[in-house]
Amino acid sequence: MRTTPRTRAAPAAALLLLFPLVALLAPLLAHGPSGGPGGLRAPIPWDPGEPDLDARLRPPGADHWLGTDDLGRDVLARLVHGARVSTGVGLLAAALSIAVGALAGALAGVAGGATDRGVLFLVEVVQAFPPLVLVAAGAAFFPPAAATIAVLVAATSWPDSARLVRAQARRLVRAPFVDAARAGGASATRILFRHVLPGALAPALATAPYVLGAAVLTEAGLSFLGLGTPPPAPSWGRALADARESLGSAWWCAAAPAAALFLFVLSARRLGDALSGRGRG
Amino acid sequence: MLRALLRRALAALATLVGVLVVVFALLSAAPGDPAALALRDGARARPASPEAVAAFRAAYGLDRPAAVRLVSWVGRAARLDFGRSFRDGRPVAARIAETVPITLALNLAALLLALAAGVPLAAAAARRPGGAADRLSGLVADLFFSAPAFVTGTALLLVFGVRLGWTPVLAEPEEGLRGVALPIVTLGLAALAPVTRVVRACLLEALASPAALAAKARGEGEAAAVLRALRRSAVPLLALGASLVPQLVAGSVLVERLFAVPGTGQLLADSVFARDVPSVLGLTVVAGAAVVVASAVADGLSAVLDPRLAEGEREPGEAS
Numbered sequence: 141m142r143t144t145p146r147t148r149a150a151p152a153a154a155l156l157l158l159f160p161l162v163a164l165l166a167p168l169l170a171h172g173p174s175g176g177p178g179g180l181r182a183p184i185p186w187d188p189g190e191p192d193l194d195a196r197l198r199p200p201g202a203d204h205w206l207g208t209d210d211l212g213r214d215v216l217a218r219l220v221h222g223a224r225v226s227t228g229v230g231l232l233a234a235a236l237s238i239a240v241g242a243l244a245g246a247l248a249g250v251a252g253g254a255t256d257r258g259v260l261f262l263v264e265v266v267q268a269f270p271p272l273v274l275v276a277a278g279a280a281f282f283p284p285a286a287a288t289i290a291v292l293v294a295a296t297s298w299p300d301s302a303r304l305v306r307a308q309a310r311r312l313v314r315a316p317f318v319d320a321a322r323a324g325g326a327s328a329t330r331i332l333f334r335h336v337l338p339g340a341l342a343p344a345l346a347t348a349p350y351v352l353g354a355a356v357l358t359e360a361g362l363s364f365l366g367l368g369t370p371p372p373a374p375s376w377g378r379a380l381a382d383a384r385e386s387l388g389s390a391w392w393c394a395a396a397p398a399a400a401l402f403l404f405v406l407s408a409r410r411l412g413d414a415l416s417g418r419g420r421g
Numbered sequence: 422m423l424r425a426l427l428r429r430a431l432a433a434l435a436t437l438v439g440v441l442v443v444v445f446a447l448l449s450a451a452p453g454d455p456a457a458l459a460l461r462d463g464a465r466a467r468p469a470s471p472e473a474v475a476a477f478r479a480a481y482g483l484d485r486p487a488a489v490r491l492v493s494w495v496g497r498a499a500r501l502d503f504g505r506s507f508r509d510g511r512p513v514a515a516r517i518a519e520t521v522p523i524t525l526a527l528n529l530a531a532l533l534l535a536l537a538a539g540v541p542l543a544a545a546a547a548r549r550p551g552g553a554a555d556r557l558s559g560l561v562a563d564l565f566f567s568a569p570a571f572v573t574g575t576a577l578l579l580v581f582g583v584r585l586g587w588t589p590v591l592a593e594p595e596e597g598l599r600g601v602a603l604p605i606v607t608l609g610l611a612a613l614a615p616v617t618r619v620v621r622a623c624l625l626e627a628l629a630s631p632a633a634l635a636a637k638a639r640g641e642g643e644a645a646a647v648l649r650a651l652r653r654s655a656v657p658l659l660a661l662g663a664s665l666v667p668q669l670v671a672g673s674v675l676v677e678r679l680f681a682v683p684g685t686g687q688l689l690a691d692s693v694f695a696r697d698v699p700s701v702l703g704l705t706v707v708a709g710a711a712v713v714v715a716s717a718v719a720d721g722l723s724a725v726l727d728p729r730l731a732e733g734e735r736e737p738g739e740a741s
Binding site: 278 | 427432435436437439440443444447448450452563565566570571572575576578579582583590654666667668670671674675678679689690692693696698701702703704706710711713716
């Protein structure tokens with residue numbers, strides 16, 4: 141079978157888009173009989189946070205499509221609402237990470253000299269930390285809100301885009317059109333933002349799906365450790381950790397968030413492979 | 422050569438100091454008083470009295486200016502003195518040293534497993550691109566790059582621990598290999614994807630080189646060709662080894678928690694929970710140091726193997 145990057149990008153992108161879509165529509169898709177915007181009946185008529193102690197650990201069936209967890213909460217409803225934490229943290233972290241990395245990389249590439257060495261040193265230092273370790277350590281000191289986690293994840297993951305943008309900026313800064321701009325009296329700031337950054341951004345943007353996938357994994361790992369967004373917000377990582385206790389009798393509690401996480405990261409990676417023109421393997 | 426190695430060692434040292442400063446900055450930038458946090462027992466959730474907080478601050482030297490604390494922190498950390506745990510008052514270094522052998526053994530076994538499975542798979546994949554082995558290696562990459570260690574581990578736990586009952590559901594080192602098989606396999610599978618991918622790419626390149634063609638013309642067999650290609654890939658493989666360290670460290674944190682292994686990763690998670698600031702800082706430094714040292718050693722060995730690298734400009738730890 142012959143595949144081109146384009147034919148592989150389409151299904152991956154479609155699958156990946158599903159997650160923010162579900163996250164956005166979660167309040168409409170799953171809510172209890174009373175709650176919910178507009179008084180509409182939800183396709184998943186269960187509240188993600190409402191415990192029902194008479195319906196604990198029910199297997200998947202007509203009432204609860206993916207079963208219930210150890211507190212009798214609907215697994216599908218929690219899965220849908222959990223997408224909000226994963227996509228929210230993931231997208232925010234990826235955007236921050238690429239913005240900071242691109243800025244630092246372009247600055248290093250354009251300024252050269254001591255600035256360049258300084259940025260490279262910082263890149264080296266930050267890359268010395270396994271992301272999850274630094275983020276977990278940060279979680280000990282900062283209040284565990286979704287935004288905090290996104291900032292911590294971005295703080296550990298910006299060096300990759302910084303390296304990519306720096307390499308590109310170093311080439312661009314020697315291009316004739318930059319010389320022309322400089323001869324025309326453009327300031328250093330103008331050259332950086334107007335002439336170099338737009339052209340140097342492409343390789344970093346192509347890796348955005350990878351950054352997103354890694355951010356989602358780090359957030360899930362943090363939640364799995366119990367250091368992520370605090371309950372009652374449903375999160376996939378925490379759901380997996382909670383499911384460990386009842387793994388023998390209720391595999392569905394673990395399978396649902398595990399599958400969601402896996403598909404999210406897989407589609408992100410596939411899209412990244414297609415965008416950066418990398419074959420599989 | 423010697424000068425290049427020395428320069429690399431100095432760069433690693435500078436990075437280590439940078440690691441110490443970053444960890445200290447993390448502590449200083451954090452809102453709230455670590456003393457008040459540490460004294461507020463989770464169970465009682467009642468703020469400590471101001472006198473108790475002041476006494477605590479004095480006992481742990483938290484009442485000095487930040488610059489003084491930074492210098493003394495770097496100086497003491499260089500001697501592996503991370504202070505005493507807020508938890509039990511024992512030296513942090515001793516607490517970490519107790520757990521390191523467990524985590525090291527776990528990761529070494531996992532790495533051996535990943536190599537034992539990954540190198541033959543990659544060799545088979547590289548010999549016939551697009552063949553059955555190559556498709557299997559692609560599946561491995563898709564599966565284990567996208568499934569985090571705690572997802573793979575939970576799946577293994579469900580099948581082998583809960584359903585089949587072959588292994589205990591928590592790690593039990595007293596039971597020998599059976600007791601620790603699941604955490605080792607989980608970590609090994611996480612390392613399998615990068616090992617297979619990098620080894621396959623290296624072998625493909627080396628097998629396509631003119632030297633390989635010449636050897637084939639001389640009548641070199643297939644096994645000998647793969648061995649030669651592996652030897653020619655020593656430098657990127659060293660870089661792979663160094664790049665696996667951060668992944669294994671992060672994986673250990675999750676896997677040790679999943680299987681309740683009393684290792685370094687578990688200690689980190691526990692210390693974060695307990696707001697045990699000195700332990701968290703010490704563990705973060707140890708993790709960072711492990712990565713820096715691994716990367717420097719890989720670069721040094723690469724320079725010895727391929728003297729051209731010592732002269733050229735190559736960014737450390739960069740996978741080819």
